[in-house]
Each structure stands twice: as C-alpha cells, then as structure tokens.
Amino acid sequence: MSRYDSIKVGDKASFTKTITETDITLYGAVSGDFNPVHFNSVYAEKTMFKNRIAHGMLTAGLISAILGMQLPGPGTIYLSQSLSFRSPVFIGDTITAQVEVLEKEDEKKQIKLSTVCKNQNDKKVIVGEAIVMLKD
Incomplete structure (x- = not known):
C-alpha cells in the first residue's frame, strides 16, 4: 500500500513548540522582517498588543x-x-499546531487538511486549510 493510500480522512497530527527570543531573531534574519512590533519593546508597548509579538x-x-x-x-x-490570524503570539507562548485530513483527491494524490495553531490556553491563534500533494 502506498503512503497516500494509508492516509485516511480524519487522520491527525500535531507539533508543539515554545516560541523564544532566538526564534524571533532568527526568523527576522531569514525573512528580512524586522518590524519593530517584533523587536522593539518600547514600540510594542504602544501597540494594541502592549508587548512584542512573534x-x-x-x-x-x-x-x-x-x-x-x-x-x-x-x-x-x-x-x-489559507491562514486567518486570530490572536497574537508572545515570546514564551507554547504553540501547538494541529492538522487534520479533510478530503483526498485520489486522481491527483492531493490532500486537503484543516490547519490550526493554539496557544497554551487552548486559544486558536491561527486557523486555515492546506492542500498538499504526496508523491510516493
């Protein structure tokens, strides 16, 4: 049986990570996004978030x-x-990303998944859907 065939609608997986200062620094370096809301505490205090966000x-x-x-x-x-950003993520938040298989398109070997990220308080910070292709 191929890997694609072994995946079923309803299958789930998750990954948990605590967001650190280093993560934000490295992401800024890789992406070039040095928005002060991520890097400048004085600036961030004046925003609706009142603190730096990831x-x-x-x-x-x-x-x-x-x-x-x-x-x-x-x-x-x-x-x-697709992504909908629902709540900010702060340094020290522990985020659990979760995916669930919603549909399979056998002819193209494509899979549609629900994608959600929640913080340590079980609050959804991101919701969306992904479409992926699996090449066996």
Whole structure:
C-alpha cells in the first residue's frame, strides 16, 4: 500500500513548540522582517498588543513542520495554504499546531487538511486549510 493510500480522512497530527527570543531573531534574519512590533519593546508597548509579538508566519511555519515531517510526511509538496490570524503570539507562548485530513483527491494524490495553531490556553491563534500533494 502506498503512503497516500494509508492516509485516511480524519487522520491527525500535531507539533508543539515554545516560541523564544532566538526564534524571533532568527526568523527576522531569514525573512528580512524586522518590524519593530517584533523587536522593539518600547514600540510594542504602544501597540494594541502592549508587548512584542512573534511573526505570524513564524507561527504558521509550525504547520509546515507537521506536513513535511509527520502527516503526510517527507516528500510532501505544499500547494496552498489559507491562514486567518486570530490572536497574537508572545515570546514564551507554547504553540501547538494541529492538522487534520479533510478530503483526498485520489486522481491527483492531493490532500486537503484543516490547519490550526493554539496557544497554551487552548486559544486558536491561527486557523486555515492546506492542500498538499504526496508523491510516493
């Protein structure tokens, strides 16, 4: 049985990570996004968040970790991702990304998944859907 055939609607996987100062620094260096809301405490105190926040795409990257490493796993090709950013992520927050298989399109070997990131208080910080392709 192929890996694609072994994946069923309803299958789930998750990945948990605590967001650190180092994560934000490294993400800024890789992405070039040095928005002061991520790096400047004095600036961030004047925003609606009252504190520095993590990059939204840093948090969304945890979804990619699941897709590429767990479900479907190595060899997965990311085709699309919708994201709705619901709440900020702060340094020290522990984020759990979760994916669940919603649909499969057998002819193209594509999989549609629900994607959610929650903080340590079980509050959804990101919700969306992904479509991936699995090459066996």
